[in-house]
Amino acid sequence: MRAARTHEAGEPTPAAPLAATPLHRIAAALAHDGLWLDVGHATLRVQGDSPHLPAQLRAVYRHFPFIDRAEWADVHCRLDRPRGLRRWLKPQVVFVSDAASIFSPFPADAPLPLFEWGCNWLIGHRMNDRLLLHAGALERDGHALLLPATPGSGKSTLTAALSLRGWRLLSDEFGVVDPDTGLVHAMLKPVALKNESIAVIRAFEPGATLGPSFPKTRKGTVAHLAASADAVARRHEAAQPAAVVLPRWEAGSSTRFEPVTPDTAFAALAFNAFNYQLLGETGFDTVVRLARQCLAWQLVYSELDDAIDTLDRAWPQALEAAAR
């Protein structure tokens, strides 16, 4: 690791965060060996000549260390300008992984959503050594809260809001569970906020660090919330699962918070997983264990502050149950 050379005392110098790294150095890394982003459960290596990419990555991976050489990455990708006429006619950016171009191109000024979407797709299809729930995941007091949900249920918005109120973000997309230990691991990507959620989070926490907004992606307008310095620093700390909450945002509703039975929790976890079926018996055993050891609730809400108060009040119960 070039950026982590040892200094006189023999102690490794921690790599400077991306936010403190000049853009030209990030661009140079992307043009040469690449930029390595260790997001906890996986390491991404990104290269490419997209001129918009350095600033966009720096905005949403701001607290991640700047690493421009490492021995290993789980996902390798390039975000390049296409060759030939395409470069000038209707400028685009292409996603190339392992010398194969696998997704449709995005407009040239939107490499970040393509990077995020492409990497998530590759992670979701490849990292089958662990159970991958489609769930928001947060940690507090050494224990994990899982929010399994279908797209459109407000999972990312609630996850983002919790991460701005003292919960440590593990992931807004992947609940990574180790079948051997039962622990929940971080997959610390920026939280992808869509459409109305962007304004909701800006209003909820004016200090939130959001990257640029990208209109007209396949999910509408998308903007990314950067993970906090603390979440980045602790991304290798796993957590014991303690609670499963099935969130549903409903316009104008008052907060409803009701316990659900372990079999409902089981179904919610199994049906909202990327690889439950693929893991076969291992997947079943892992989800049964989760449903047994966690307290589970359903949460219907429209007001974020009220929903978070409700979760904060219920949390000690979950901790207590986990301690037993």
Place this chain on the structure above:
Amino acid sequence: MSLPVLGWLGALREPAQVLRWPLADWQTIIRLARRLRLLGRLAESAAAAGLLDAVPAPARRHLVAEIRQSRFRLRTLRWTLERVGLAFDGAGYPCVLLKGAAYVAQGLPIAAGRLPSDLDILVPRDALEDAQQRLQVHGWNEAELDAHDQQYYREWSHELPPLRHPQIGMELDLHHGILPPVARTTVDSAALLARLQPSGLPGWRVLAPVDQVLHSAAHLFLDSELRDRVRDLVDLDGMLRGFSQRQVFWDDLLARADELGLVEPLWLALHFCTRWLDTPAPADALRWLRMRGPGTAARALLLPLLDAVLTPANPDAVDTRRRDRAATLLLARHHLQRMPLRLLLPHLWHKARTRRHGQDDGDDGF
């Protein structure tokens, strides 16, 4: 031949080789093997030799993950075979498994680590309609196609449009031949059906071993896309090693290649298998194939093109234009061999017009 691009293939047969790879080699090999659809095979070989624990942890995770993925797909394939078998109960004509499904049914070593996504079945041409009806009753329906594609499949192809089932994550390709009937090289399906063998799965049969080799060779070297097809060579290598235990195998193979008009693909298969995978083959068989294969001039043109296209690109390669140009030349050759120009030109025109609307790469909820 550098270790990363082709040299690692030896580890598929001799997994102890993986113990010599430093993490940097693993990094390249895992990326390459995945793109070539050989990662599962590599992982299963290492697992069978009890070597997974000796693999560096970052690489081991990917092997474990791929083993899970592959075993899931193979489970799905076996289950699909069971379901489809019910549809053909009492059919009275042979139902033949081709390619991957045949390797799985026979329990060949090359079945381990595969990622099957479709199931290829061959039935006699005059049973096609009945087979299709039986499948339809069991929920298998044709994907929606436009009129041109419908006509293409019915008149000029050797298989029906892919069949899909609402509850089964596997496509079914129903064949009545192994090569398109209008291609310059045609294979008489009756000759294949005359030499069927039991598969190991009740109700299902497979081609004779020599025919399986010839089918695989023809499938590779008469196909339009040869990039990232090293897996086909590995399959051929595995079959040749497994089947050639029997004394008469090679005599039979050469005679059958001649009879079916598949000398050229067999010659090409052996050319690359012996060079890249050390496939053992008797010298007189190779000499005979060279004699009967294309002339010196054609060989001098064809072999470098095939070599350029079959050699996998390094995963970090930015510029693959040399390989892609060679692929374009081979594609032109392929089209000319497959269809007469009076069919080819309207077909390509139609494809070019519809391609613009067709591109999609799925949406998995991200």
